[in-house]
Amino acid sequence: MSKLVGTLREAVMAAGLKDHMTVSFHHHLRNGDYVLNMVLAEASEMGIRDLTVNASSLFDVHEPIIGHIKNHVVTGLEVNYMGQKVGRAISEGIMEKPVIFRSHGGRAGDMENGSAKVDIAFIAVPCADNMGNMSGKYGPSACGSLGYAFSDAMYADKVVVITDYLVPYPLQDCSIPEGYVDYVVCVDRIGDASRIVSGTTKITRDPVGLRIAWLASQVVKHSGYLKDGFSFQTGAGGASLAVAKYVEEMMEEEKITGSFCMGGITGYLVSMMEKGYFDTILDVQCFDLAAVASIRENKRHREISASRYASPVAKSSAVDSLDVVILGATQADTDFHVNVHTDSNGNIMGGSGGHSDTAQGAKLSIVAAPLIRARLPLITDRVLCKSTPGETIDVIVTQRGIAVNPRNQRLREALVRAGLPVRDIQELKKTAQDIAGVPKEVACKGRTVAKVLYRDGTLLDTIRAKS
Amino acid sequence: MMRRTMLFLPGNTPNMLINGDVLGADSIIFDLEDAVAPDEKDAARILVRNTLKYQKSSACETIIRINPLDFGEWKADLEEVIPYKPDLIMPAKTSSAQDIQIIADYMAQIEEQAKIQVGSTGILPLVETVLGVEKAFEIASAHKRVAGLFLGGEDLTADLHCKRTREGQEIFYARSRIVCAARACGLEAYDTPFTDVEDMQGLVKDSQFARSLGFSGKAVISPRHVETVNALFSPAPEEIEYAHEVVEAIQEGKRQGKGAVSLRGKMIDAPIVKRAEQILDMERQMFGGDFH
Amino acid sequence: MEIRKNAAAGTLESSDVFICVEPYGQLSVQIQSVVQEQYMEAVSNTVFQVLEEFEVKSGKIQVNDRGALDCVIRARMETAIRRGGSR
Numbered sequence: 001m002s003k004l005v006g007t008l009r010e011a012v013m014a015a016g017l018k019d020h021m022t023v024s025f026h027h028h029l030r031n032g033d034y035v036l037n038m039v040l041a042e043a044s045e046m047g048i049r050d051l052t053v054n055a056s057s058l059f060d061v062h063e064p065i066i067g068h069i070k071n072h073v074v075t076g077l078e079v080n081y082m083g084q085k086v087g088r089a090i091s092e093g094i095m096e097k098p099v100i101f102r103s104h105g106g107r108a109g110d111m112e113n114g115s116a117k118v119d120i121a122f123i124a125v126p127c128a129d130n131m132g133n134m135s136g137k138y139g140p141s142a143c144g145s146l147g148y149a150f151s152d153a154m155y156a157d158k159v160v161v162i163t164d165y166l167v168p169y170p171l172q173d174c175s176i177p178e179g180y181v182d183y184v185v186c187v188d189r190i191g192d193a194s195r196i197v198s199g200t201t202k203i204t205r206d207p208v209g210l211r212i213a214w215l216a217s218q219v220v221k222h223s224g225y226l227k228d229g230f231s232f233q234t235g236a237g238g239a240s241l242a243v244a245k246y247v248e249e250m251m252e253e254e255k256i257t258g259s260f261c262m263g264g265i266t267g268y269l270v271s272m273m274e275k276g277y278f279d280t281i282l283d284v285q286c287f288d289l290a291a292v293a294s295i296r297e298n299k300r301h302r303e304i305s306a307s308r309y310a311s312p313v314a315k316s317s318a319v320d321s322l323d324v325v326i327l328g329a330t331q332a333d334t335d336f337h338v339n340v341h342t343d344s345n346g347n348i349m350g351g352s353g354g355h356s357d358t359a360q361g362a363k364l365s366i367v368a369a370p371l372i373r374a375r376l377p378l379i380t381d382r383v384l385c386k387s388t389p390g391e392t393i394d395v396i397v398t399q400r401g402i403a404v405n406p407r408n409q410r411l412r413e414a415l416v417r418a419g420l421p422v423r424d425i426q427e428l429k430k431t432a433q434d435i436a437g438v439p440k441e442v443a444c445k446g447r448t449v450a451k452v453l454y455r456d457g458t459l460l461d462t463i464r465a466k467s
Numbered sequence: 468m469m470r471r472t473m474l475f476l477p478g479n480t481p482n483m484l485i486n487g488d489v490l491g492a493d494s495i496i497f498d499l500e501d502a503v504a505p506d507e508k509d510a511a512r513i514l515v516r517n518t519l520k521y522q523k524s525s526a527c528e529t530i531i532r533i534n535p536l537d538f539g540e541w542k543a544d545l546e547e548v549i550p551y552k553p554d555l556i557m558p559a560k561t562s563s564a565q566d567i568q569i570i571a572d573y574m575a576q577i578e579e580q581a582k583i584q585v586g587s588t589g590i591l592p593l594v595e596t597v598l599g600v601e602k603a604f605e606i607a608s609a610h611k612r613v614a615g616l617f618l619g620g621e622d623l624t625a626d627l628h629c630k631r632t633r634e635g636q637e638i639f640y641a642r643s644r645i646v647c648a649a650r651a652c653g654l655e656a657y658d659t660p661f662t663d664v665e666d667m668q669g670l671v672k673d674s675q676f677a678r679s680l681g682f683s684g685k686a687v688i689s690p691r692h693v694e695t696v697n698a699l700f701s702p703a704p705e706e707i708e709y710a711h712e713v714v715e716a717i718q719e720g721k722r723q724g725k726g727a728v729s730l731r732g733k734m735i736d737a738p739i740v741k742r743a744e745q746i747l748d749m750e751r752q753m754f755g756g757d758f759h
Numbered sequence: 760m761e762i763r764k765n766a767a768a769g770t771l772e773s774s775d776v777f778i779c780v781e782p783y784g785q786l787s788v789q790i791q792s793v794v795q796e797q798y799m800e801a802v803s804n805t806v807f808q809v810l811e812e813f814e815v816k817s818g819k820i821q822v823n824d825r826g827a828l829d830c831v832i833r834a835r836m837e838t839a840i841r842r843g844g845s846r
């Protein structure tokens with residue numbers, strides 16, 4: 001028996017793609033992905049209409065989806081993150097039905113509890129055998145962890161595996177087993193390897209970013225959580241990664257061994273594990289070649305599914321055991337609500353990803369961001385989109401001061417005693433306005449273009465078109 | 468005045484000027500000289516002047532490095548910035564007491580015209596010529612505005628006709644001479660920056676050596692060097708503890724009506740008391756009030 | 760000040776502003792800003808204030824703002840005017 005079919009068209013037809021179906025994709029190929037565009041192109045050529053696309057993330061490479069939306073091939077979107085190109089088009093109102101935004105954990109949870117039904121999952125994998133055993137660790141387009149694809153494989157009605165590197169049966173070290181798979185197809189290339197993972201992710205050189213990172217690390221130091229068994233997650237962006245560097249220096253000084261680090265994994269975190277600062281890496285996504293090599297070769301570097309990472313529906317998930325997480329934000333308000341979905345003008349250019357999951361799960365959630373970005377103040381009276389509720393944010397760290405959520409007086413006192421520049425959030429807001437001037441409030445008065453669902457499925461906020 | 472670090476910031480880059488004060492340095496130097504291209508000198512001095520006028524920070528000391536006397540721009544530099552009272556002017560290539568006098572006179576003229584107190588702004592001469600090194604003492608004692616001496620190693624080696632090296636043997640004499648000259652006038656001396664941004668080990672060695680020679684601080688050209696250099700020029704915990712003991716011993720002595728006081732078997736004379744007070748002042752600036 | 764020759768000041772770097780001035784029969788001011796929704800009025804007010812301060816009554820002024828603070832806009836405006844003008 002073989003599930004192998006000759007072409008993508010055959011696979012799509014065999015899987016029974018029809019109008020009004022929901023199809024799903026993961027985003028491990030990031031801005032180098034070819035598969036989502038390939039599948040939608042087939043659907044369009046076949047005359048399929050009214051599809052809902054449940055893609056864990058959409059990047060600028062997925063710009064062609066804008067055309068499919070305009071042609072009504074695609075009329076529904078469910079995503080955890082949307083890059084600036086597609087986001088701008090959505091904000092301009094090209095799609096009638098509002099986009100559904102979830103978090104990574106929420107997407108997995110909603111697939112588990114049946115509220116997000118998927119008819120056909122199209123799973124792009126760097127390596128597979130003819131029965132559908134699949135892995136992200138091998139092949140010319142290796143991407144490392146396939147964390148976001150597990151739910152798709154397990155819960156979709158039909159599963160199509162698309163690879164560019166077929167190996168003889170059985171793929172020995174498989175991540176997702178054949179039992180979930182209906183069809184397998186091999187194409188020339190699933191993506192552009194150079195844009196799937198970067199060479200190395202570098203720590204920022206921007207002095208203000210470094211200053212913010214250093215202050216954030218000082219918050220960690222005086223929080224009481226930095227001791228043996230410490231667990232930590234930070235972003236892969238330059239400034240967030242710089243926090244890891246300062247935390248490493250502190251762990252070295254105090255001779256601390258951490259339990260695990262998690263999240264989007266880069267070579268920097270791999271080297272921290274290899275040097276002995278962490279026992280384990282829990283990896284839901286790899287960002288660079290070093291991370292891919294490590295997950296392949298080091299048994300302490302574990303691949304985890306999005307469900308194991310952050311599903312609020314499962315009996316527990318890794319975020320529940322996380323001590324500290326470092327997060328970004330485009331805006332924050334005086335209630336500590338944080339916006340990561342839109343820019344300061346209300347245009348969609350992001351999404352929660354794991355933001356609201358880790359903020360809720362972690363014992364200490366720190367937002368680290370510049371107080372002013374190109375004149376725009378970080379702190380407003382009301383964020384344009386509530387991506388993560390203020391109750392789950394403990395600290396906001398900027399280069400001109402640290403605001404502590406009033407719910408956490410113990411932490412506030414500890415930071416004040418340590419001599420850190422603790423400020424009231426209203427004071428920080430005013431400092432930014434004293435420097436930059438008071439900004440005019442931006443209003444989005446158009447119809448609803450997106451709904452932001454919290455981890456538990458409830459509606460957190462809506463995003464409107466500009467006019 | 469604690470000047471463990473003096474961070475150079477390019478005078479024509481808005482982003483750096485606006486954020487300079489949060490980078491942790493004790494002083495920031497707005498550079499109108501080497502960091503600014505010749506045809507942007509006017510733009511830089513207007514930008515720096517506006518930063519002083521509208522965004523002056525209380526978090527750290529503001530120093531303006533102006534162009535040297537032989538270059539012609541220095542007068543325009545002073546005319547723009549003096550009315551807004553920077554803490555110090557750092558004239559490049561200072562080579563004699565006369566250089567200081569010329570600059571101080573022009574500063575006073577501008578201050579009078581702007582109706583601000585004459586002497587509002589001090590001078591921190593940048594000594595980076597061989598003549599300046601030889602005349603270091605006369606430069607340090609030239610005027611009451613002079614707040615210390617700052618050694619510029621890069622340009623100096625050009626004058627010496629030798630190579631600037633990581634180990635710095637070629638500027639050893641100049642370093643010692645600057646420290647002596649400054650201390651002979653009761654002033655502080657500040658060391659030349661370490662120019663390899665990536666070489667942290669080299670930075671540590673260079674800073675430790677400078678401190679061991681008697682410098683009280685060091686210029687830095689990269690924000691990434693600030694933390695390290697601050698730490699290396701801060702008093703050690705033992706020094707701070709000893710300083711507290713000295714002050715307490717003096718106060719105890721006063722209470723008991725004793726003229727001479729001893730601590731740990733040693734007589735405490737005036738220089739020891741003065742040093743202790745300086746250290747406690749640094750402690751206050753480091754740990755009291757705002758975290759740098 | 761009268762604008763007698765073409766001049767420019769500033770850069771297109773984030774947090775800076777690029778300003779061009781040219782001689783022209785009347786006063787024509789064009790402003791674009793990456794933060795127009797929040798600060799267009801503020802930017803515009805500043806630009807006109809500086810023009811008034813220097814008594815610039817004619818000239819083509821083009822302002823390309825990349826999120827510069829008020830004091831930076833003032834500095835770049837003044838620099839461009841002084842470069843392009845004479846009393």
